[in-house]
Amino acid sequence: MSLRAKLTLGTATAASLLLLAGTATAAEPGAPGIGDPYYPNAGNGGYDVSHYDIRLNYQPTSDNLSGTTTIVARTTQDLSRFNLDFLLKVSSIRVNNRVASFTQSGGELVVDPKQSLRKGSDVTIVVTYSDVPSSHAVDGYTAWKRTADGALAIDEPDIAQWWYPSNNHPTDKATFDVSVAVPDGVEVISNGLFNGTAKQINGWTRWRWRSLKPQATYLTYVAIGQFEVRQSTAPNGQPVVNAYSLNLGENELPAKASVERTPEVTEFLEQSFGPYPFEAQGGVVAPGIGFALENQTRSTYDPAFFRRGANTYVVAHEVAHQWFGDSVSVQRWRDIWLNEGFASYAEFLWSEHVGEGTAQENAEYIYDLYPADSAFWQVLPGDPGAADLFHGAVYDRGALAVHALRVAVGDEAFFTILKRWTQQKKYGNGTVEEFIALSESVSGQQLDELFQTWLFTPGKPAAAPGAATFATQAVVAEPKAFQKIRETHVLLDSHVH
Incomplete structure (x- = not known):
């Protein structure tokens, strides 16, 4: 090599070192929250997760949960350190195969890798931990639900930090592999496709589940305990997995008479919302919840929903969430109407379908149910x-x-809006304002006054939608469906989610 070449190489090397040094200096900590006004500490900044592999062991008698979560992510800025949302006691963390230092406080797991991470780089994070989830509370509340024969990792808006580290906000969805080893004779239910069990030499069995579509962290769950697990195939060819706790008592058969109809309800709602967006279907019925929740592909129900017989309205509500809430998720938690307003309206649609009351009858009944001076308005x-x-x-x-x-x-524009929303926002996130803009675009109408009245103005509107003015309205009889709908919405002083 000539002297000129050596000098040129030396100059280039020095410039490269200066560039790397400058990059390292520019690296900054990722934000401890994603910027949601309702929950400032939810989620984290500086990276996007693409996949979680959650591999755990759980002992029901002691409530001890241990194992490893591997996170595959990509940085969105130069990072000197980053946060994960997690409550359990961590024993070690590796970032790109190097041991990282960390601290924990108030549900924030702060990770300090050995080297700064360049923007746009792939990152593999391995977190090993062991703890008792039910021993942890946030603001006096424990989302992890210990039961007589196991536990339920189920809640909204927050459950992930009680059992796996994550970027805990609906705007950072990922695919998931969940496998949990439990003593023989205990069942584990989770999201997506059932990938079978594997016997272990210590008298334990590992249950394996896989979610193929983007999934929010709070919609990822496990139900552990004594369950009857039923597997079948939906008319569209998809696998259906339903599970029923062995502790349902007299609610067992009404629960089965409801949840086993999930594929039928799904098929009906496709007519209004478009093709079902996920790879599997099903439901779980387990005591100790106090609500129903739309865990992706496999909603979970408290057995009290079926205490007066079959209740397909709660099934319609939760299945509707697979489009409104799961596939299209909130951009910020203030956009919750996009989840709950449409899942509740699905009950109206189901009521029309089964001939137990039109949507108009149900709307007028709800309107009349709450007096003008009610705090409801x-x-x-x-x-x-x-x-x-x-x-x-x-x-x-x-x-x-x-x-x-x-x-x-009108119906033509209305159902076009619903289908276009679920298609355009599929596997993503949306805001109320975006939905209003789409509604105006499809209908060709200016709808500010309508949405301002029903979504953003305190007080009871002058009349029910589609009804005469309040002064001339007739008393509306309770639709046949509404007893079930009301039970769906008011259970154990809680609401379906």
């Missing part, structure tokens, strides 16, 4: 506030807002 579905995220008004007044849109634009 002071909660705004379009921006309810964190304290009222699951208030009855988000559901019931939210459904009235959906019906008001249907009345205003």
Whole structure:
């Protein structure tokens, strides 16, 4: 090599070193929250997750959960350190195969890798941990639900940090592999496709599940305990997995009479919402929840929903969430109407379908149910506030807002709006404002006044959607469906989610 070449190489090397040094200096910590006004510490900044591999062991008698979560992510900035949302006791973390230092406080797991991470780089994070989830609380609340024969990792808006580290916000969806080893004779149910069990030499069995489509962290769950697991095939060829706790008592058969109809309900809702967006179907019925939740591909129900017989309305509500909430998720939690208003309206559609009351009859009944001076009318579905995220008004007044849109634009435009929304936003996120803009675009109407009245204005509107003025309205008889719908919305002082 010539002297000139050596000098040129030396100059280039020095420049490269200066560039790397400059990059390292520019690296900054990722934000400890994703920027959601309702939950400032939810999620984290600086990276996007593409996949979680959650491999755990769980002992029901002691509530001890141990194992490893591997996170595959990509950086969105130069990172000197980053946060994960997690409560359990961590023993080690590796970032790109190198041991990383870390600290934990208040549900924030702060990871300090050995080297700064360049923007746009692939990152593999391996977190090993062991702890008792039920021993942890946030603001006095424990989302992990220990049961007589196991546990349920089920809740909204927050459950992930009680059992796996994550970027815990709906705007960072990922695919998932979940496998949990438990003592022989215990069952484990989770999302997506059932990938079988594997016997282990220590008298334990590992249950394996895989979610192939983007999934929000709070919609990822496990139900562990004594279950009857039923596998079948839906008319569209998809696998159906339903599971029923062995502790349902007299609610067992009504629960089965409801949840076993999930493929039928799904097939019906496809007519209004478009093709079902996921790879599997099913449901789980387990005591100790107090609500129903739309875990992706496999909603979970408290058995009390079936205490008066079969209840397909709650199934319609949760299946509707597979489009509104799961496939199309909130951009920020203030957009919750996009989840609950439309899932509640799905109950109206189901009521029409089974001949137990039209959507108009149900809308008028709900409108008349709450007097003008009720606090119900002071909660705004379009921006309810964190304290009222699951208030009855988000559901019931939210459904009235959906019906008001249907009345205003007509059925053809209305169902076009729903299908276009679920297709354009599929596996992504949306805002109330984006939905309003789409509604105006499809209908060709200016709808500000309608949405302002039903979503953003306190007080009871002058009339039910599609009805005469309040002063001339007749008393509306309770539709046949509404007893079941009301039970769906009011259970153990809680709401379906």
